[in-house]
Structure formats: C-alpha cells, structure tokens
Amino acid sequence: MPGAVARRSPGDPLSHAYLSSDACRLRPSACPGLLRIVPALDGGICRVKLARGELSAAQALAIADAIDEHACGIADITNRANLQLRGVKRGHEEPLIAALLHAGLGPSGPQDATHAFADDVRNVMVSPTAGRDANALIDTSTLADDILARLQGDARFAALSPKFALLLDGGERLAMLDHPHDIWLSAMRDPKCDDVLFAFGLAGCPPVAEKHAGAVAAVAASDAAALTHALVHTFLDLAAPEHSRMRDLLAVHSVEDVLTHVESKSGIALLRDASIERWRRAPGDPSLRLGAHTQRDTRRSHVGGQPVLGRMNSETLRGLARLVAHNDGATLRMTPWQSVMLSDIDTTKVASTLQALEALGLACNAQNPLTRVIACAGSAGCAKSLADTKADAMKLAACLPADAQVHLSGCPRSCAAAHRAPYTLLAVAPGRYDLYHTRDPRDPTGFGRCLARGLTIDEAAGMLSRAALPPITPFDEPSDA
Template sequence: MRPSACPGLLRIVPALDGGICRVKLARGELSAAQALAIADAIDERACGIADITNRANLQLRGVKRGHEEALVAALLQAGLGPSGPQDTMHAFADDVRNVMVSPTAGRDANALIDTSTIADDILTHLQSDKRFAALSPKFALLLDGGERLAMLDHPHDIWLSAMRAHPERDDVLFAFGLAGCPPVAAKHAGALAAVAPSDVAALAHALVHTFLDLAMPEHTRMRDLLAVHSVEHILAHVKSKTEIALLRDASIERWRRAPADPSLRLGAHRQRDERRSHVGGQPVLGRMNSATLRGLAQLAADNDDATLRMTPWQGVLLTDIDTTQVAATLQALDVLGLACNAQNPLTRVIACAGSAGCAKSLADTKADAMKLAACLPAHAQVHLSGCPRSCAAAHRAPYTLLAVAPGRYDLYHTHDPRDPTGFGRCLARGLTIDEAAGMLNHAALPPFDEPSDA
C-alpha cells in the first residue's frame, strides 16, 4: 500500500479554502438523486462549490473542519463510493476507479461499440482486487468506443480503443497501448496489439498485474515502467499471465483512430436512435454551486430520470432528451448559467483553482480567466494555470497562460494537444491579462487550428 496526498472521497485533503473531497463517478455519470445529495452535502458541510475535473469527476471544495466524516457518510449513502465492504481497503478501492469513457458512450451514432458494460467490468475488477491498493491514485485507463465526442489527448497508463478489424466487415477489436493516447495522426505511436471485446476487461486486469509485478517502488506510472522495460518484455509478461489472444499485425500497427469532434460537447446533437439527443453545456470555469446542481438534477429528473454525465472538458451532458424537449432543455441550461454555444468565450477558457484555493498558485487564475473571457477573440482557446502542474488540463490547450506573479503570466502556444515539450513555445513573458488579451487579438499570432498531424 502507498501513502497518498491526492484527494479522494474517503481522503479529504486540506487546501487554502478548506478540505477537498474528490468524488469519482463511474463513467462520469451522476443520477438526479446523487446530484441533489451532493448539493445538500456541500451546502451543509462545505462551501457550496463542486468543480468538474478534467477526468469527468467532481471535486468538492471548502469542506469545513469537523464536517469531514458527515460529508463522507452522506456521499456514501448516495452511492457515490466504491463498491465492496467498508473496511480498511475502502479508500484504496476508491482510488483505483479511474476508467474514462466518452460522455456519449452508448448513445453516439458513430461509435463502433457501446463501452458501458466493459467499463463496468473493468471497474469491478479494479475495485475487487486488493493487490491494486498498491497502484497510484493517478493510474488511469481510457476505454474508447470510437465515439465522435471523445477526449483523446489525455495520456493514460493503459488505453483501449475500438477499431474495425476489417473495414468490409462488422467485427470490432480493441487496439491498446501503454502510457499514451490512441493514435490519430501518422506521427503518433501505433497500437501494440488488439484483443476481442470479450477479452478487454481480462486484458486490463492482466496489464495492471503485469505493471505491479514489474514495477519497483519508485515506478508509479506505466511510463516509469516503460523507461526500464521494453514493450516486448511487458507483453511477454502479459502473455504468461493470461490465455487472451493478443493480435499483432501490420494493419493493427498502422491503424489510426478517426479524429474526434470536441465541439459536440456543446449544444444539442442527435443520438444513435435519432428520436433523442444529447444536450451539453459548460458551467463557468467548470464550477457549479448547489443551486446549479439542483437545477441540473431537476432537468434530469424531468427527463425520464435520465442521468447527468460530466465531461473531461469540465462540462455537463444530458442524454436521451426527446427531440421535442431539446429547445426547452437548452433554455433551461442557459438559465442555470451553462454556456451551450462555442461562440460564448466562456466555453474556450479553463482555469485551475488559482490562489483563492491553492497555495501553489502564483495568481488568481479563476478571476483572471473571467477578465480574459470578456475580451477573448473568437479563435482563441486559453488555459490559465497557477503553476506548471496544470491541474485544469491533462492535454495542451492552444494557448496557455502560466502564472508568474499575481496578475502576471507567461503566454505559451502550441499546435499539438499532445505537445511533448510542455505548454509549447513561449510567446511573451510577464503579461498582464489586458496585455495577453491584446496579443491574442493580434492578427500576427499563429492560428491554433492547424491540424495537429501537419
């Protein structure tokens, strides 16, 4: 077992604005009843704020001293904790629940497969194997069904992505890789191998065991293991633990995933069944108060008790909205303060907790982001980060403002959301928000929307 400083549902860690409690949502989903339970809990036990994280989880901030136990009890009562007995392993079972799927899993007309059941199987495996208590709480898996709305640029310790094995046939396989992302462009590393959908959960289990078999105490993530073991050695170890057929050939290695379309996270879009739509919006800077949560819960309840789905863009998606209810749902989201249209600059700005909540932050990123949004040009997507840890984004935004002092930022630019160099090229140092807005509005700035595989 490992000590951890990461917040979890059962491990509330202190911050400037009180305790932080991270609620991991299976498949990013939150029922109306759970949203209400969180709204009540944060009003009573915290400062009334819930942030959506870039892993489609929730982070409750400002937990009051002395209220931790009651908050945790309320969340467990609402079914937001890990499965299994509430023993000493409970916190570790919570930590390992890091499986990301598309917010439109099971609903996307373009998906090759519905990943919901496989994701549940993987989560069950992860929570029930006590050995996995040795994993870092950051160890994470991506399960991609080929949806058009998908976050593909967050590196994962293990990624699994649906692929059509033979374009002329219907059979689907899952390509997989380690310490990275599904390949979209020619320059990206290809898949290591592929397995049948029925073998995906067992493969994930075997890969995690392989990691634990081979990792030394200082190796906490798959990238650490790859630094000291070859891929062939790791795959040979997997094969020694399982009967699963690992399919490897040139077509799997050459396979590239179809690009995703993140714009589908906003507004209304038809689902697979054509009669229903998913409708999405962005709370301001990914932050919801209890009133917003209650409003979203009501919307979900009014819609045949549908669930809310959090997105890795720090937004919310409602699925299964009847076509006749789409306009009313969009209007309701607007009233709740969610931006549902990419023209709204608040859909193109993200910021970490900043100096109001985090001792590491050199600036009040949230307040500065609001100031910047008021004068943001139409093309710009900007991430404001209080320090290089980049809590608000696991991918690279086209523009990053990295705090260097209160109200002062270095401006970075990249064309590549997976930029291995970090935030990209530094364009200017020590800018005020007004100066940064001026530069972003300047025609000479490089465009952000060049294809990343150019």
C-alpha cells in the same frame, strides 16, 4: 516483491490529509478522494469519482445538500469527468463522507479498511455519449462496468497510485483523445472481417495522426476486460516501488517485455500485425459537448452546457437534478471538458431543456468564449498558485479573440488541464503571466514555445488576437501532458 508496496506521492506526510476512520491505514497521497480529504487554501478537497461520469438526480441533490452543510457550496467538474468538492469545513469531514457514501457515491464492496483503496482505482474514463452515439463501433457501458468491478475487486490493486488511469474508447465522435493514460483501449474494425477489436497502448493516447505512436496490439472485444486486468497485474509484477505510472515502467522495461508478460499471465492471444500498427482513430469533435445533438435513437438527443470555468454551486446541481427528474429516462453526466450533459432527452423537450440549462448559467454555444477558457483553482483556493486564475480567466474571456483556446495555470503543475492547450498563460506573479504557444504537440518538455513573459491579462488578450499570433495548424492540436 516489485510493485508489492503502496505507492505514495513524494513529500506528502500522512498528517496532511484527513482520512475517514475506515481508511486510517491508507498510504499518504496528494490526491484527494472521497475517503481522503486533502487540505487546500480554501478548505478541504473531496474528490467524488463518478462511474462513467454519471450522476443520478438523487445523487446530485445529495451532493448539493452536503456541500451546503459541510463545505463552501462549490463543486468543480474535473478533466476526468469527476466532481471535486471544495472548501470542506474542518470537523465536517466524517459527516460529509457519510452523506456521500449513503448516496451511493463511493466504491462498491464492503466498507472496511480496503474501501479507500477501491476508491483510488476507479479511474476508467469513457465518452459521455457511450451507448448513445451512432458513430460508435461498440457500446462500452457494460465493459466499463466490468473493468471497474475487476479493479475494485482485486485487493492487490491497492498498490496502484491514485493517478493510475485507463481510457476505454468505443469510437464515439465526442471523445477526449488528448489525455495521456497509463492504459488505453480503443475500438477498431477487424481488417479481416467486420468484428470489433480493441486496439490498445501504454502511457499515451489513441493515435489520431500519422505522427502519433500506434497501438502496440489488439484483442477481441470479449477479451478486453481480462486484458485490462492482466495489464494492471503485469505493471505491478514488473514495477519497482518508485514506479507509480506506466511511463515509469516503460523507462526500464520494453513494450515487448510487457506484452510477453501479459500473454504468459493471461493466455489471451494478442493480435499484432502491420494493419494494427497503422490503424489510426478518427478525430474527436469536442464541440458536440455543447448544444443539442441527435443520438443513435433518433427520437432522443443529448444536450450539453458548460458551467463557468467548470464550477457549479449547489443551486446549479439542484436545477440539473430537476431537469433529470422532469425528463423521463434522462441521465446526467459530467464530461472531461468540465461540462455537463443530459442524455436521452425526448425531441419534443430539447428546446426547453436548452433554455433551462442557459437559465442555470451554462454556456450551450461554442461561440461563448467561456467554453474556450480553462483555469485552475488559482490563488483563492491553492497556496501554490501565483495568481487568481479564476478571476483573470473571467477578465480574459470578455476580450478573447474568436476561436482562441487558452489555459490559465497558476503554477507549472497544470492541474486543470491533463492535455496541453493551444495557448497557455502560466502565472509568474499576481496578474502576470508568461504566454506559451504549443507548436509541437508531441513535445513533453513544457507548455510549448514562450511568446512573451510577464504579461497582464489585457496585454495577453492583445497578443491573442489573430494579427499577433501565428495561425494554429493541424500540428498545434492539444498534446500529451
């Protein structure tokens, strides 16, 4: 049956990944998970998926202890608001996994052979300010939990690729809208009344500008979870074994085919008219991830900061845990910009919380150039990387022109950025990069227009000056990767 077999990443034999004993029948994949530790140059990689990006103080402490004992003491925040634990020591995989599961960081349900599959499907991204943003049309927290429960509770979804991902957008101002998702749902006002609908689309992003493809349909908010469930089943019904992502399916099936199948399978009435097709989502404001901003409850604020290149050590995690514990009702969340946010901070404690984040080494102001640089693990941690991107990014940040946003990638896979940054330095040799400028955000063929080849970091910094580069227009925003 199409879609009935588990999908794998090509060229990844099972022996390349360490699997926990309850996951020994996992299909192979290049994607790390909590129960599937994948080797890298600097040791094993364990990816901890966080429901709604949230981490309790106790869980932060558990991770800090675990990475000190079983890994190299480093945790990277991913561009899906998860944590990637690097440098897992050989022979320490089982105790690391056990510690993480004991802290409640694994999937829900029984810990049997299907447990790792349940971990793989937990790819639902929401805004880090869900439930706190006065501009949001709806609080997506409960709906996100419902969708996660449905994904983990359906054994058939074990056939999904670990990369198959969903976006649930409540209309918050702080929202990552540039990551392409297999399924996206975005809150909109019903043009005929004041109710909230969820517009949705496939293999893309919520539309912001007129040049973007619009929603394919919309549903009532009460049907959003059931719709998501039906869409995933439809993908598995229609996809051939080699189709791992929604874009693969749409290459051989029309959107009409998919929607017809969804309606027949679910009985949900899909709303389709010109107003839904014309609907555009208000732009997000990524700068709200930094500093302090008042929440819907005007007596509390969310406070955020950027760890250097999205990387935290165990002491940073322990410091964040202390901040959560010392602020009654506070929550800790990772963000898709590889930053950290503390929400529900009492107004009287905002200034001291900002000071504490800065003392931990986090950048809390957008003027700090380290908030505008993205870098992958680089040659220090990845055998595929052609340059030490982390070290080169630090060097670049010291001379980065104001407002320039740059992604350093050690190879064409672009692991650190799911969206295409305005400027990309693609490594071609140690210390040498080709410089790209994204002028057409809908171009799916690469990093944009190549401006120069084989630059040193100093030469790249010179070209990134305002005098040397064309100005960024609204059409130069980050695009689908």
